[in-house]
Amino acid sequence: MAASNMKDVKRRIKSVESTMQITKAMQLVASSKMRRAKERAEAVHPFFESVFQVMCDVSRDHDFTSVYTKKKFKNSTLMIVIAGDRGLAGGFNHNVLKMAEARAEEIIGTGGEIRVMAIGKKAVEYFEKRSYDLTDRFPNIAEGIDLTDVMEIAENIIERFRLGDFDAVELVYTTFVSAMTQEPNQLRILPLENLDYIGDKHPSTIYDPSPEEVFDGMIPQYLCGMLYSAIVDSYASEQAARRTAMESASDNASEMIDNLSLLYNRARQAQITQEITEISSASINK
Amino acid sequence: MTPYNIKVLTPEKIFYEGSTEQIIAKTASGNVGILAGHSPYVANLVASELRIKIDGSFRSAAVSDGIIKVSVDGTVTILSSAIEWSDEIDVARAEKAKAYAESKMKEHASQKEFDLAEQKLKRALNRLVVAQKR
Numbered sequence: 001m002a003a004s005n006m007k008d009v010k011r012r013i014k015s016v017e018s019t020m021q022i023t024k025a026m027q028l029v030a031s032s033k034m035r036r037a038k039e040r041a042e043a044v045h046p047f048f049e050s051v052f053q054v055m056c057d058v059s060r061d062h063d064f065t066s067v068y069t070k071k072k073f074k075n076s077t078l079m080i081v082i083a084g085d086r087g088l089a090g091g092f093n094h095n096v097l098k099m100a101e102a103r104a105e106e107i108i109g110t111g112g113e114i115r116v117m118a119i120g121k122k123a124v125e126y127f128e129k130r131s132y133d134l135t136d137r138f139p140n141i142a143e144g145i146d147l148t149d150v151m152e153i154a155e156n157i158i159e160r161f162r163l164g165d166f167d168a169v170e171l172v173y174t175t176f177v178s179a180m181t182q183e184p185n186q187l188r189i190l191p192l193e194n195l196d197y198i199g200d201k202h203p204s205t206i207y208d209p210s211p212e213e214v215f216d217g218m219i220p221q222y223l224c225g226m227l228y229s230a231i232v233d234s235y236a237s238e239q240a241a242r243r244t245a246m247e248s249a250s251d252n253a254s255e256m257i258d259n260l261s262l263l264y265n266r267a268r269q270a271q272i273t274q275e276i277t278e279i280s281s282a283s284i285n286k
Numbered sequence: 287m288t289p290y291n292i293k294v295l296t297p298e299k300i301f302y303e304g305s306t307e308q309i310i311a312k313t314a315s316g317n318v319g320i321l322a323g324h325s326p327y328v329a330n331l332v333a334s335e336l337r338i339k340i341d342g343s344f345r346s347a348a349v350s351d352g353i354i355k356v357s358v359d360g361t362v363t364i365l366s367s368a369i370e371w372s373d374e375i376d377v378a379r380a381e382k383a384k385a386y387a388e389s390k391m392k393e394h395a396s397q398k399e400f401d402l403a404e405q406k407l408k409r410a411l412n413r414l415v416v417a418q419k420r
Contacts (some may be wrong), residue, residue, distance in 0.1 A: 043299050054328060148383075150367075208314070217314070
């Protein structure tokens with residue numbers, strides 16, 4: 001191998017090394033963000049469980065009707081899709097967006113109407129390019145998530161649900177199973193069904209002013225808790241996915257560096273051997 | 287007064303967990319005071335001041351809409367998406383939210399937007415009022 005070729009190999013090693021520095025850094029950043037996001041995701045549980053418990057209590061203690069438990073009649077659905085704000089997270093965005101699109105097609109296939117609320121820049125970009133009715137866009141809210149923002153989104157949804165803009169709300173997001181696995185998930189959040197009837201009745205419980213009003217008044221808390229936990233869950237998954245992706249990128253880079261170094265050393269040795277041969281043959285011929 | 291257990295939860299954290307002697311909260315139908323041994327009770331809270339008596343003196347907190355529940359075993363749970371002790375309220379932020387909501391209401395937008403802005407204004411005003419009681 002000629003000297004110029006050796007220079008090329010040296011340059012490639014340098015460039016792979018600097019890429020590896022970046023992926024290593026991203027991996028570390030993602031793993032520390034993941035840890036914090038996981039803590040936040042876990043902190044929602046007591047709140048959400050209590051809200052859900054009260055809703056179950058109400059529906060167990062009394063027969064009542066609420067607009068939030070009515071079966072749908074118009075077959076018009078609001079689909080809330082939560083994806084990431086950035087790429088370079090392996091299949092994270094792709095998986096959840098594919099699931100959302102498949103679900104949307106399924107609803108349209110059965111003659112339903114669909115509206116999309118996109119949370120996260122990648123979700124916004126994805127649905128803007130396609131022919132769905134994208135009614136709400138919330139890019140860049142997951143990282144520094146603020147409860148008042150989530151409450152506003154929840155109130156907005158409730159207002160439109162009451163006005164009959166849509167009669168079902170579904171959520172597509174990614175749930176954090178473990179640091180290695182994150183799964184896209186879909187669930188229906190409105191109308192409410194399958195409220196648990198387990199437990200004893202407590203007919204003596206006072207609902208002020210009435211069970212119906214208490215139930216309806218709890219819906220904003222329910223929706224807010226649900227959305228908040230889904231956004232935080234999805235954010236933790238994004239960081240976990242990015243960490244894994246960057247870890248394997250770093251591994252690949254270090255493997256590439258090993259191969260290139262071997263190539264470089266062989267070339268260097270070959271060059272030295274050649275030089276020695278040239279010198280010795282020159283001295284013999286003297 | 288007999289103390290009893292109370293838990294105040296938000297989606298972000300457990301805001302307060304401990305014992306109290308009395309709670310004064312505002313529900314849709316007016317102020318309620320809860321002492322130990324209250325019968326099971328569930329009500330919605332409106333944006334208001336929540337007062338919790340701890341060791342003989344009341345502490346104030348600004349609560350946005352929420353739920354108050356007295357369980358069968360006598361413990362009280364308060365659930366709210368936003369709650370702050372009066373001495374932790376960010377007045378500048380509340381002022382900003384108030385100004386924003388007012389300008390939104392003057393825009394003569396749709397009824398839906400007006401309602402949302404009105405709720406926002408209510409919450410901001412409540413936080414300002416409670417903040418003055420520190």
